[in-house]
Amino acid sequence: MTTAISVKNIGKQYKIGAAESKFRYNMLRDVIVDTVSAPIRLAKAMIGKSDRRMNQNYVWALKDVSFDLEEGKVLGIVGRNGAGKSTLLKILSRVTEPTVGTVSVRGRVGSLLEVGTGFHPELTGRENIYMNGAILGMRRAEIDSKFDEIVDFSEVTQYIDTPVKRYSSGMYLRLAFAVAAHLEPEILVVDEVLAVGDAEFQKKCLGKMGDVAQQGRTVLFVSHNMSAILRLTQEAIVLNKGQMLMRAPTQEAVDFYLSSGQAQAGQRVWDVEDVPAASAPFRPISLKIKNRSGKAVDTVRSAEPVTVEFEYQLNAPVTGLRVGFYLSTMRGEYVLATFDTDEPQLFEKHDTRNTGHYISRAEIPADMFNEGRYTIGVNASSFGVRRYFMDENAIAFNVDITGAPGTHWPEPRVGLVRPRLNWDIEKIG
């Protein structure tokens, strides 16, 4: 067997905190000083002597990760948000460079998530296939030979010469996916594929992944969905805080992951080292998704209300604080944003929050979500003054639609929300 991927002691260090400090003006004086010193700062930055180093935190998103993967194997990667899974995939697909270590990759790396990169709304479906194919590294002749197959797969045959800006989002996604799926790379990287698109689309993705694996290609599969990992991979690695904890047959790795507490369903816990120093005096502790019976869960039912609980500590009194949730789909479309002091009375009542331990809790009513996977981002700020803490991707959860309106028809339904509306059928003649 030949080795498809060989990863040796790679690490990736990120700078964080610089951007926030730059825009955290408190006083006009700061602004003036900043403006006057700007040219000097620019000159310093350009020759590499940044004076902002003081404010910068460095974190290792990935540290000391090594593994080999043989050709034709399917490897699962599990770990909670921020464990370094995406960073690892980004390094393997050469989007970003490792800070240390080496990787050798035999063949072309493709991904099923980069669908539609480089699509231009003004170009037709046909033109975008060529454009997107070239971006993904396909030769023109290769695209020519697969063109009909791509069009068939995408099911947009009759609109192929229409600008894609006239496409529905489903058509757009299908076409984009069709190109990515026909890239036929030697190594395929699938990041959270189950989270993208509707149920039908997900099935297609998984089907394609199965095909790819059967053809003897190498697949790396990242998912939060343990059952998909179990079904599709023989082996998995567990990442935690950028480090590889284990590599084992999938069942063993998943058991370890689920029992080690780091994957605790429906719950995200921030350790001291997870929180940037710049957040002080705000210190996030945990975020929980709870079902009707108060249990933290990974999957909630659309037909039941859901409670989102954010626990935090204030190490100094904070004036004008608002703590909020950003709810979005895995594709990054926002569903809603909400803050604990949205009600003016509550805002006045909690004008200044003293030092102490708090929970901000919101109940999301029943009959809200459609089927799918959603993420919640948290944010703590004082409006117009400063942002203390932000985690755009704090936790993810699944929505199960059992009991939701219209589920007696076994078909996927479009849309992000699935409310129970007061329908009325009146016979008027």
Add this chain to the structure above:
Amino acid sequence: MTQLTKHEPHTIYIKPSKGLAALNLRDLWVYRELIFFMVWRDVKVKYKQTLLGMAWAVIQPVMTMLVFTFLFDKVAKLPTEGIPYQVFSFTALLPWGLFVVALNQGSRSLVAHNNMVTKIYFPRLILPISSVFSGLVDFAIAFVILVILMFYYQVTPAWNLLWTLPLFLLLAIVTALGVALWLSAINVQYRDVNQALPFLTQFWLFATPVAYSASVIPAKWQVLYFLNPMAGVVNGFRWSLLGVGSGPDITLWVSTGISILIFVSGLFYFRSMEKTFADTI
């Protein structure tokens, strides 16, 4: 199902690049078709949903030329070394137009395509390169206008343009690309570039003999003046096409030297910053 692969896969080594990283021109060659597609897309999309379409490629330089003619010929009466001012300025507007595209599109190319940069691998050099190349399409259209203008005003082209013009065009591309490399890479981290561009474009236009003749610059300032590489490019175009000016002398070498310096340093700066593009953009 199509067969697995037509070629034996080659192994890619990924490791942190150090110092002045190798330019990795091999990858650029592998992805050469992407340059073509990017240029093709830019051209295709540029005039979509416009009433006048490709006519804009004609209207823009012609209008500029007419404004210049009114201001600098009719009002200011600047010397043009015996060439009708229309032809004199239009000759300069050719390379200048190419440069402006590079300056504006090129500098914004990485930031404008940040979704590509953060999601997939491809040689990042392709972005500034293809924006400069897409300027060549407008250049070709404007060139046809110039030929028509020269016929109309009965200006005889210089005999040596067949081999000198391609060289000066190459110099224009090298200069434009060099500046685009620097600015696009800086723009990833400091969006100040976006703010500075309108001013920079304007300033550079005044510092380049587009609307006027380089001969109006006093002799003792000539060498200093030609530190602006575009001055050499524009002067070269005039000499090559119209046979005016001094031809290759010390000023041209100064401009060419600076141009190559900007280009080569730009390449290395771009390469050294490339590894952080996806993280900082």
